[in-house]
Amino acid sequence: MKLGRRTFLQIAGATGTAALVTLPGRARAAGAASTPGEDERSVLVDTTKCVGCRGCEAACAEANNLPDPPTDGEAFAAMRPTGPECFTVVNRTEKADGTPRYVKRQCMHCVEPACASACPVRALDKQATGPVAYDGSKCMGCRYCMVACPFSVPKYQYAKAIPMVRKCTFCAGRQAEGKLPACIGVCPSGALEYGTRGELVKEARRRVYGSPDKYTQHIYGEHEAGGTNWMYITDVPFEKLGFEVAVNDNSYPKLVKGALGVPPVVMTLWPPLLMGLWAFSHREGKGQGGHHE
Amino acid sequence: MNSGFATAERSGSWVQERILLGMTFREYLRSLWTPFNVVCAAILAVGLPVLVARFYLGLGATTNLSQTQPWGLWIGFDMMTGIALAAGGFTIGATVEIFGLEEYHSIERPAILTGFLGYMMAVIGLIADLGKPWNMIGIFSNNGTQSVLFEVAWCVVCYTTVLLLEFSVPFFEWLGWERFYRPLKKALLGLTVLSVMFSTMHQSALGSLFIIAPGKLHPLWYSSQIFLFFFVSAVIAGICMVIVESAISHNLFSEQFEGHHVDVDKLMLGLAKAGAVVMFAYFFLKLQGVIDNHALGLIGVGFYGKWWLLEMLGFVLAPSLMFAWGARNRKVGIVRVAAFLGVTGIVVNRLNVSFIAYNYNQAVRYWPSWMEISVSIALVVIGVLAFRWIVNRMPVFHPMKGSAGHH
Numbered sequence: 001m002k003l004g005r006r007t008f009l010q011i012a013g014a015t016g017t018a019a020l021v022t023l024p025g026r027a028r029a030a031g032a033a034s035t036p037g038e039d040e041r042s043v044l045v046d047t048t049k050c051v052g053c054r055g056c057e058a059a060c061a062e063a064n065n066l067p068d069p070p071t072d073g074e075a076f077a078a079m080r081p082t083g084p085e086c087f088t089v090v091n092r093t094e095k096a097d098g099t100p101r102y103v104k105r106q107c108m109h110c111v112e113p114a115c116a117s118a119c120p121v122r123a124l125d126k127q128a129t130g131p132v133a134y135d136g137s138k139c140m141g142c143r144y145c146m147v148a149c150p151f152s153v154p155k156y157q158y159a160k161a162i163p164m165v166r167k168c169t170f171c172a173g174r175q176a177e178g179k180l181p182a183c184i185g186v187c188p189s190g191a192l193e194y195g196t197r198g199e200l201v202k203e204a205r206r207r208v209y210g211s212p213d214k215y216t217q218h219i220y221g222e223h224e225a226g227g228t229n230w231m232y233i234t235d236v237p238f239e240k241l242g243f244e245v246a247v248n249d250n251s252y253p254k255l256v257k258g259a260l261g262v263p264p265v266v267m268t269l270w271p272p273l274l275m276g277l278w279a280f281s282h283r284e285g286k287g288q289g290g291h292h293e
Numbered sequence: 294m295n296s297g298f299a300t301a302e303r304s305g306s307w308v309q310e311r312i313l314l315g316m317t318f319r320e321y322l323r324s325l326w327t328p329f330n331v332v333c334a335a336i337l338a339v340g341l342p343v344l345v346a347r348f349y350l351g352l353g354a355t356t357n358l359s360q361t362q363p364w365g366l367w368i369g370f371d372m373m374t375g376i377a378l379a380a381g382g383f384t385i386g387a388t389v390e391i392f393g394l395e396e397y398h399s400i401e402r403p404a405i406l407t408g409f410l411g412y413m414m415a416v417i418g419l420i421a422d423l424g425k426p427w428n429m430i431g432i433f434s435n436n437g438t439q440s441v442l443f444e445v446a447w448c449v450v451c452y453t454t455v456l457l458l459e460f461s462v463p464f465f466e467w468l469g470w471e472r473f474y475r476p477l478k479k480a481l482l483g484l485t486v487l488s489v490m491f492s493t494m495h496q497s498a499l500g501s502l503f504i505i506a507p508g509k510l511h512p513l514w515y516s517s518q519i520f521l522f523f524f525v526s527a528v529i530a531g532i533c534m535v536i537v538e539s540a541i542s543h544n545l546f547s548e549q550f551e552g553h554h555v556d557v558d559k560l561m562l563g564l565a566k567a568g569a570v571v572m573f574a575y576f577f578l579k580l581q582g583v584i585d586n587h588a589l590g591l592i593g594v595g596f597y598g599k600w601w602l603l604e605m606l607g608f609v610l611a612p613s614l615m616f617a618w619g620a621r622n623r624k625v626g627i628v629r630v631a632a633f634l635g636v637t638g639i640v641v642n643r644l645n646v647s648f649i650a651y652n653y654n655q656a657v658r659y660w661p662s663w664m665e666i667s668v669s670i671a672l673v674v675i676g677v678l679a680f681r682w683i684v685n686r687m688p689v690f691h692p693m694k695g696s697a698g699h700h
Contacts, residue, residue, distance in 0.1 A: 120443035121431030141424020143363035148505045158353030163424040259501035270490040281393030
């Protein structure tokens, strides 16, 4: 069966029609050796530095006109997911010795985002500078982005008659004006480091692999889902911080490339093939022959 | 067109003959008072207000969808299942128009009508499910070409158009508009080629939608080749649905078949042969998919392992063997039972992929609300009523009285 599919794709390539479905080259043309999305704006979250002040939550709510975040008591009672009216959350866990560890969660802003590739109207779209931004005026509310996102980030305003998909946009508007994303601007502890993805991957590797006693030997987001613009390093197991550890290391849009190679093949081959079958079944001297009428 | 207007001028008799089935308006209304219609009316009286209310109240108030369960019954049943069950249109269309198996001609129009109505109901279900359905227009302008849903949306638009054109052949014949009827009938071969092309893409793409969610769909159902499974099982759905439908039609609309000596049983046995082969192949194709996914060890393990076995043995392998046995021993009864099992199997499969085996690892499970169920049932009822209204009037099962006919 594998062979069959491969043959299919070879035919697709041979007919040249596969070019119709190849991903736009933008930001993905980087050579194999370099970091994916290396010039994109990114953030390295060092959870060992986070003090759990939740200033980022308040700044996010203010910048995006969201309701005020809950008090510390409510916020740390359980691991919280983000929501349609809450784009970032800080969750709390503990090290083996009881030291608290905090982790800020929000959209990971994948280098090759599943949600944006899944959006049939491009309401969600990856900007060349890094953010996965959302244009509600284009959105039809199909929620396929929610099916596609491996981190379950996009949230939906189910309570509204005219709903939108909601998630962190990496303050794309503020960044375009040359300002910092709201959360990063207020972080007092240096837990959120802002820069290009290329620099931050190097910095993360320096810290994690340079101090193997201190850090968990993994950079979450370096390879997850083909690489994300928000990356995390920590000194506890990533599961404890509520991370989706089963996420594939390959890019999610690439998963469907084989399936998206089918339409060009079908559109090119089916009409002649079917007409050939028609000609064969209606050939001279075959019983009644001819098209019925 | 002239002839159409000419008959329309004698509107009283035309309406009475063609719309009211030869009865007066009063008689016609009285004839509607049947237990079946009362049940249908009751279902619609619940479902239709809910459908309207959904647009004022939003999806949160009417459905059990959640942040972890974005797709529920309206996508899983109305879209995924409805489209699969509409596959008879292209399956039988290709059998007759392309493969030249003329004897199946008598079931081609009912199959196309079922396909058309199935697509219409799926589109209504989809509109109910979309948050902002008017923005669907964006699929024409925004070039979301990396999305499988983009392909699905285009296929829905194109194939519904093709089905409408195919169905317009009996429709214009009914109206007596020769000028439209003749060229459309000549175009039927081309339309059938298009219907096979769009159906191949659409049926398979509905499966491809889930390739991007590997961690969410249970490994027994997830496969990077799921588009093959969806296409092959759509052919199964088409075959089984045509058998089930013709079994029901020949009981309900028996008066329409008077004087038309088509050996339907023979056709059903022929379809059963095809069904047996395709289902047998599908069973092993699915098994191969599971092996390819390194999930063989999950078969029979826990709820999902047993549930997969039930789907594949009870609703694929068993009906496949029943088809084979029935076709060989000329037992139409067993063929019908097998077809019913086959249709059930497709429903189960599509619901499994869209929400039963989807999110299998989530703590909170989805179950549709009564409002979701009432809308889905109401859409099926509308489809059945529309089918009945049309076949009682238009030349679907039989040639038009007093016309040259299509045989």
